[in-house]
Each structure stands twice: as structure tokens, then as C-alpha cells.
Amino acid sequence: MKRSPMSFSLMPGMPVLAAALLALAGCSPSSDSASVVTSAAAQAKPQSQVAVARGKIDVEGGLLDLSAAAPGLVQQLLIKEGQAVQKGQLVLRMADDAARADLAVAESELQLAQTKLKTRQERLPVLKTALTRWQSAAKQGAADLQNVDEAMQALRDAQAEVDIAGAEATVAKRKVEQLRALQQRHELRAPEAGTVVRLETQVGSMLQSGSHVAVLLPQRPLIVRAEVNESFVSAIREGMKAQVSVDGDAAPTKQDLPSATVLRVSPVYGTARLQDDTQRGPVRIVETVLAFDQPPVNAKVGQNVRVSFHE
Known part of the structure; x- marks a missing residue:
């Protein structure tokens, strides 16, 4: 049979292939898909390191x-x-034998002064009652004013004795307190x-x-004191996260420390104690204090560490 010039036959599988080509040609990635991919890539991207510094583990306030x-x-x-x-x-x-002896004497003197004061104070109510009676009798004409004056003078004298005894007791008490304080110094x-x-x-x-x-x-939480080189100080801020690792020959897998957060950055420059530059001389640094995000295990005060600061 003679074929028409415009006619042709399809080979097996051609319909499926054509449909696939048409689907690909008619579809393009949407903006939503692009944003999802970009977001996933951003989340997968590791934090960028902005500085590395040497430091030591310490305790707030020191030993x-x-x-x-x-x-x-x-x-x-x-x-x-x-x-x-x-x-x-x-x-x-x-040894405080002499101080103990002095304190014992002072306590005896205080007890004596307090007893004397109590005795003087017990006389006052009696003398006040006597004065009242003489005054009442004088008003009724049954007593002379001289008797009233004598009773009043006796009360004044007794009150003066009470005041003196009270002052003596106060002095004795202060002496005891002083000697007790001196004894505590031992x-x-x-x-x-x-x-x-x-x-x-x-x-x-x-x-x-x-x-x-x-x-x-x-018994306080451990901290890290890191020496940040002056070239990187501008990149460090409070609240920044950092990774702390042991700076030494110990196996890192066993000596990894918890992450830390920057507590404060010193407002003054200083000279490095943990690093030096033999060609340029002393290294200028700013001390940065970090707090561990969780208590470190087996960390010791004075231990050398490396601190990696991250954005």
C-alpha cells in the first residue's frame, strides 16, 4: 500500500515520551519552590566563625x-x-588563752554591773511612793514641806545612782563585745x-x-576568660555564642566542652598572657568573659581552652 507523504507511523514507546516532553515544556519552577529550597539551604548552612581566641577556665571572682x-x-x-x-x-x-581570760573577767564585771543596776532600780518605786505620800500629807497639813523636800532629794539621788549604774553596765557590755570580737579574730x-x-x-x-x-x-559556676585579639574585637558582642574546646594534647572527643555565651566584653585593652608574637612583641587583647550553657564535666580552673566565636 502506497503511503501518503504526510503520514508516518509511531514507534513503540513514542506516546509516553511525547507526553513527558510536553509536560516538561509546560512546567517551570514556581517562586514558592525556590524560596523553600533557599530556606532549606540557609538552615543547612553552618554558622560562620568570626574569631578564635585562647582562654582559661576560671571561677567568677577567682580563688x-x-x-x-x-x-x-x-x-x-x-x-x-x-x-x-x-x-x-x-x-x-x-591559741587564745590570754584572750579567753580577759573575756572571762569582762563577763564577770558585766554581771556585777547589771546586778548593781537592778538593785538601784528596785529602790526607785519605793522612793516614789514615799514622795507621793509626803506630798499628800503636806496638802492636808499633816506633814512639813521639809519632809517633802527630803523625800524628793532622796528620789533624785537614787535616780542618779541608777543612771551611773546603767552607764557602768553599758561600758561593761561594750568591753565584753570588744573582747569577744578580738577572740573571734583567733x-x-x-x-x-x-x-x-x-x-x-x-x-x-x-x-x-x-x-x-x-x-x-x-562553689560558683565556672566561666571562660578569653583573650580576643584587638583585630577581632569589633566582631565580638554580648550574647554571642561560642564553642569551647580544650587547648592541649588531650583527645578532643573526650575533652569537648559545652557551648558558651558571651557575658561581657572588657571596655579596656590589655596585654596577652596566653599568647605572644616573637616578631611583633606583646599582643594587645580585650578580655571576654563567657558562661557555659550547661555545667562542664571534668573541667578544671586554670585549664587552657580555645574559643571559637560564631555569628
Whole structure:
């Protein structure tokens, strides 16, 4: 059979292929699809690092040096290194026999003065009653005004004795308080809860006023003090996130630390203590303090770290 010039036959599979081509030709990506892809890509994009700095783990306020408030001989040392102590716990007591004796005498004097005052005060109601009676009798003509004057003078004298006894009792009380305060200077107590890091004395040692007794690690959250090079200071701000890692030979997988947040950036420049440049000399830095987002495990005060600041 003779074919027409305009006629042709379709090969197997041609209808499916043509439909697919027509579908592709008639469709184009919508703006919504593009925005979804762009958003997903933005979320997948890692945070950009703006600066890296060296730092040290510290505790807010630093370690506490416990010192003797008065000179004396160490009689009791009630702590040891590594021990946890509570606020107000007795740490050390020095020999204070003389101070105790003085305090005992002062307490006896106070008791005597208070007894004397009480005795003088007990006379006043009796003398006031007597004066009232003489005044009443004088009004009725049954007593002389001289008797009234004598009763009034006796009351004045008694009141003066009460005032003097009260002053003596006050002085004795102040003396006792002073001696108790001096005795307390022979004792040393923990100013806050913490752990004893180091002892610097022992029983039998003679201490001077201000002598170091122990070093205390206070029970406060750990922080990071990072030295940000002056070239990157403008990129650091409060609230910025950072990743903290151990700066040393320890295995990173075991020594990774929690992320941290910038608490404050120092308003002054300083000289680096954790980094140096042998060619240019001292490095100018700004100290930045960061707080861990969660308590670090096995981190120690004084540990060297690297801090990576992120946008």
C-alpha cells in the first residue's frame, strides 16, 4: 500500500515520551519552590566563625585566699586539702588563752554591773511612793514641806545612782563585745561554701596577721576568660555564642566542652598572657568573659581552652 507523504507511523514507546516532553515544556519552577529550597539551604548552612581566641577556665571572682586576722600560734587545723567546706565552717583556731581570760573577767564585771543596776532600780518605786505620800500629807497639813523636800532629794539621788549604774553596765557590755570580737579574730571560718585547694600552714605554726592559711575554690559556676585579639574585637558582642574546646594534647572527643555565651566584653585593652608574637612583641587583647550553657564535666580552673566565636 502506497503511503501518503504526510503520514508516518509511531514507534513503540513514542506516546509516553511525547507526553513527558510536553509536560516538561509546560512546567517551570514556581517562586514558592525556590524560596523553600533557599530556606532549606540557609538552615543547612553552618554558622560562620568570626574569631578564635585562647582562654582559661576560671571561677567568677577567682580563688579565695584565707588569711589569719591576728597573729598567734596555730592550735587546731580543722580542714584538709580536697575537703568541701560550708559557709561559716570553722577552719582554724589559734591559741587564745590570754584572750579567753580577759573575756572571762569582762563577763564577770558585766554581771556585777547589771546586778548593781537592778538593785538601784528596785529602790526607785519605793522612793516614789514615799514622795507621793509626803506630798499628800503636806496638802492636808499633816506633814512639813521639809519632809517633802527630803523625800524628793532622796528620789533624785537614787535616780542618779541608777543612771551611773546603767552607764557602768553599758561600758561593761561594750568591753565584753570588744573582747569577744578580738577572740573571734583567733578563729578562721570559711567565708562561703567551696573546696580546699591548698593548705599553707600546720598545727604549731606561728602566724602573723595576714598570713596565708589556705586557698579555697568557691562553689560558683565556672566561666571562660578569653583573650580576643584587638583585630577581632569589633566582631565580638554580648550574647554571642561560642564553642569551647580544650587547648592541649588531650583527645578532643573526650575533652569537648559545652557551648558558651558571651557575658561581657572588657571596655579596656590589655596585654596577652596566653599568647605572644616573637616578631611583633606583646599582643594587645580585650578580655571576654563567657558562661557555659550547661555545667562542664571534668573541667578544671586554670585549664587552657580555645574559643571559637560564631555569628
